[in-house]
Amino acid sequence: MLTYVGRRLLAAIPTLWGVATAVFIMARLLPGDPARVIAGINASQDQVDHLRRQLGLDQPLPVQYLDFLGGLVRLDLGTSAHFGDPVLAEIGSRLPYTAELALAALAVAVVLGMLGGVVAAQRRNTVVDVVISTVSVLGISMPTYWLGLMLIVLFAIQFRLLPAAGADSPESVVLPAVTLGLLSVGLIARMTRSSLLEVLGQDYVRTARAKGVSPARVVVAHGLRNALVPILTAIGLQLGSLMGGAVVTESVFGWPGVGRLLLDSIFSRDYPMVQGLVLLFAVTYIAVNLLVDLLYVVVDPRVRYA
Amino acid sequence: MPEPLWRRLLRHRSATIGLTLLAVFALAAIVGPLVIRFDPVRQDLERILLPPSLAHPLGTDNYGRDELVVLVYGARLTLGLGVLAVLIGVGVGAPLGAVSGYLGGWVDMLVQRLAEILLAFPSIVLALALVAGLGPGLRNVIIAVGVSSIPGFIRVVRASALQLRELMYVEAARALGVSSGRILLRHVLPNAAAPLIVQATIQMGVAILVAAGLGFFGLGVQPPTPEWGELLGEAHTYIFRDANLATFPGLCILLAVLAFNLTGDGLRDALDPRLG
C-alpha cells in the first residue's frame, strides 16, 4: 500500500516538472513587458528599465529558468512582481477562501446530486426521472457568469436575501457556492442514479427486500454504500472543472480567492505569481486524484493495489 | 438481432429532446443565412436596445441590429466553433490515445504525462493564456478551445485501446505479423468509436461554454462577429439596462449545450451494452 503511494508520488515529479516548465515558457510567450505593465503607462523608460532589473527579467532565459527551478526545490516560489511580497505568502492568504468556496460548492453538488440521483433511480423511466436528468444537466449547460449574475439579480437585488459580492459575512459564500456547485450536480446525479440502478438489481438486494427490509434501508444501507465507488470517481473528476469554474465565479462575485488571483496575475504579467498558482493547481489536482484512489481502498474492500 | 442504435436512442426520452433541439439549431445555422440577408457590420445607433415588437420580434441589440437575425447568424458560428474545436481535439487526441494505450511502455508514460500537464491547467485559464498569446478572434478561440479538449480524448481512446490490447484476436493478429499501424487503424480506432462519439458530443457543448467564458473577459470572438458567446459577453454589462440582451443569447447557448449533453448522455446509454 505504502509502495503504491510512493510510486504515485514519484510519478508526480516529472509531471510537476513538466507543468513548471510549461508555465515558465507560456508566461514568457505572452506578449507585453511586465516591467512596463507594473510601472504604469506614465512611467519613464528609465523607471521601466530599473524595475525590469529589479524583477530579474533582464537576465538571460536559461538563468531565469534555473533560478526558478532552484527556488522550487527550496519551496521558494519567488516574489510577486505586482504586489512585491512573497508569492507563497500571497497564495497562503487567499487560498483559504477558494478552499471554502470549493468545499461549499462540493457540498451543494453532492447533496443535490445524490438526492436527485436516488429519486431518479427509484422512479426510473418516469417523468420524474426525465425531469431530474434534464434539470441536473442544466447546471453544466450554461455559462457560469450568466448563472452567477442572474442569482445576484434575483437574491441580492430583488429579494435582498443575500450579499451580492465579497466575503464579509458567513452568508456571502452561498451564492458563489451554488453557482459553482451547480456545475457538478449533473455528473454526480447521473453517477448516483446509474450506479444505484446497477446495485439495486443485484441478488443480495433482492434478497434483502424479500426478507422485508424497508425500501429506504435497502437503498441507503446496501445501495449507496456499494455505489460509492463510482460516485467518488465523479467527485474526483469534478475537481478539474471546479477549479476552472472557481476562476470565473470568483471574478463575478468579487470573491478574494486564488482563482481570481490567477486571472489578475495573467493580466498583469506577474510571472512568479502565475507560475506559483499554476503549480498550486497542478499539485492540488494530483493530490486529490491520489486521495480519491486511496479512498477506494477504504470504501470498497475488493479494490487492492499491488 | 439486437435493437438498432437509433431506436435505442429514441427510447431515451431526454436524448430525443436533445436531438430535436440540435436539429432545430442546425436548420437555423444552415438555412437561416440563405434566407435572411444580414450584414453584421452595419450599425444603426438610432435604434439601439429597442424592446420586442412586430418589426423586431426579439428587439434590437446595442448596435441597433435585429436580435433575432443576429442570433440566427450566430447559430452557424457557435455550432461551427464547437464542431471545429472538437475536430482539433479528436484529430490530435484520438491518435495519441490510441498509440499510447496500444503500445504501452515509455510511449504510454510520455503521453500520459503530457496529458496530465495539460489537465493541470484549468481549461479556462489555458484558453485565456492561449488567446492572450495568439490574440483574440474566432480562429484563435477555436484553436484554444480545441487544445484544451485534447486530454479528454486521449484518455477516452487510450482506455479503449488498453482493453483491446488484451483481446485474443488482436494477439493473434500480431502473432501473424500484422503491423501495429494496421491493427490501430482497423481494430483499435473503430472500437474506440463509441466512447469517442459520446465524448465528442459532450465536448462540443463544453467548447461553446469555454468560448462564452472567454467572451466574459472580452477576449473571445470579437464583435461584430455575432457568435453567441461574444453576444453574451458584451451583454453582461448591459444587464440592468436591458436584460433581454443577455437573456436571448444565454438561452440559445443553454439550449445548444443542453442539447449536446442530452444527446451525448443518450448515446452513452444506448451504446453501453450493459444498460440496454
Added chain:
Amino acid sequence: MRPHRWLGALVVACCLLAGCGSSANIGPTGKQTRLLTVAVGVDPDTLDPMRQTTTTVTNIVQMVVESLGRVDQTGKVQPNLATAWQESADAMSWTFTLRTGVTFSDGAPFDAAAVKANLDREMDPNNVCPSCSTLAKAVKSVDVIDPGHVRLTMAMPLAADVLLGLISLANFGMMSPRAIQKGTPQYAQQEQPVGTGPYMLKDRLKGDHVTVARNPTYWGRRPVYDEQLFKTVPDTATREALVRSGQAQMVLLPPISDLPSLQKDPTVKVLLAASDRTIYFAMDTADKTQPLLQNVQVRQALNYAVNRDAIIKSTLFGAAESMTAPMAPSIFGYCQVPNPYKYDPDQARSLLQRANASGLTISLVAPTGRYMQDWQAAQNVANDLRAVGVNVVGPRTLDWPSYIGTVVVPPVKASVDAHLLGYAPQYLDASTAMQILDPSLIPPRGLATAYYDNPTVTGLIQKALVEPNRDARAQEYCDAEKQAWNDAPWIFLWVQKFPIVYSAQVTGIGSVPNESFYTVYAQPA
C-alpha cells in the same frame, strides 16, 4: 436568581441591544455614521504612496498620506502640509513654509526633517517611483532651513504650476520618518503607510478590501464617518448590484448603459464628475506602410467622418463631451480651438478625394474594458469611417499588457495605423497634457505614440515649461493647441466624465477633475 446570573443576563441583553444596532453608530442626527462602503474596480497593487500608478488606489492612499499641496475640487493647488511657498527671484530655489502643530498618526512630529526624509526617499534613483522622474531631474537638493521651513534647490527652473502640481502628487506624499527608515525594507516599499491624513490605514485584505479608520490626531476638520471601506469588485455589473442591494453606499464606474435608469432612480444619485481624461485614436503620422496618413488632409478627413455626438449619446449614454482642444477643459492652459471638427461626412469624402485617398485602408486597434465603452466606441468609429469609403481593417483588441506592447513602440516597430488611447494627466497643467505631442517623448522615451513632430509646437511647449509669466504661459499653450488641432495627429474623440453613483442617503461626495473621488467629508444625508 443569584447575582452573577443577573449580571450574565444583563451582559447578554446589552450584547443583544448592541448587536441590534451593530451596524449603526448613531450620530447626533440619528443616522448611521460608522461605516461608508465604496465599491471600486481595482485591487490596490501597492499602498506605498511613492509607487502609485493608479488614480483610484491613489485616492485611497491620499486619505492617509498627505502631500505639501492639495488639488482642490476646481483643480487648483491649495496649501496642505505646506501653508505657503515662495519662489526665488532667479527661479532656482523654492522655500516652503510648513504647517505647525501637525503630527503623524504614530506620534512623530511633522517637520522639515520629515519632509527631507520623504523627498529624498522618493527621488532616490534606486527606488521605484514611476512618476518622480520629472521632479527628480529638476531638483538638485532638499535642505532643512529650520524645523518649519524647507528649501528645494533647483538644477533647472520649472514653471510654478508644474512644480506645485508635482508637489501635490501622492507620489511625493509625507510619511512618518519612523516608517521609512533608511536601511530597512520599508525604505524601498512601505505597505502600511503612516501619514498625517484624516484617516489611518486600519486593515487590508488583498483582493477584497482596504479599510481606513478616522485619525484622532488629524490637524484639520474631523471627518464624519468612523471608517471607510473600499471593496474590490472587478466586475462592473456586480459593482452596480452592490449599490442597488445596499451592500455599498457608493460605486465608481458603474455600467455606462445603466446611467439613464440610475439617473431616474430616486434611491441613488449619479455624479458625472468632470475628468481630465481625453479619448482619441492616435494615428501613426510617420506611417511608412500607409503614407497617406502622413497627409494632414487625410487625417482631417477622418476627423470629419466621425459622428461623435451620436456615439456619445448611444454608446456612452451621455457620459462624455466632444473634445474641443487636444486637452480637457479642466486643465490649466486649455483654450477652445476656433474650428472643432463637426460631423460632416461629405466634407470627409471630398477631402479624401482631393488627397487622392478615396480607397484608403487603415487598421485600427483598441483596448477592451480599459476606458469607458472603449471597445464598443471603437466599433462605432470604424463604422463611421467605413461610411465615408475608408477600408477599415479591424478594430482588433488585445489584453492591456499586449496592447501597450503593441502601441507604445518606436516608429519602426509600429504595426497598426491607429490605436485608441485615453490620457489623463496626473495634475491639471498643460505641460503634462502636451507631453504626448512632444517629439522628445516618442516611445520608447514616453507616450507620444502618434509620433507627432511639429517644431513650432515643440518650441512653444518647451518655452511654456519654464515660462514664469502665467498669462504668457497660457497663451503659448493655446497657440500650441491650435496648431496641433489643425495638424490632426489624432482622431479627436471626447473627454470622458467620471461617473460616481451613490446612495441618496449619503451626501458630501466630492470629486477632483483628475479622476479622483473625494469622500473624506461624506456624511449621511
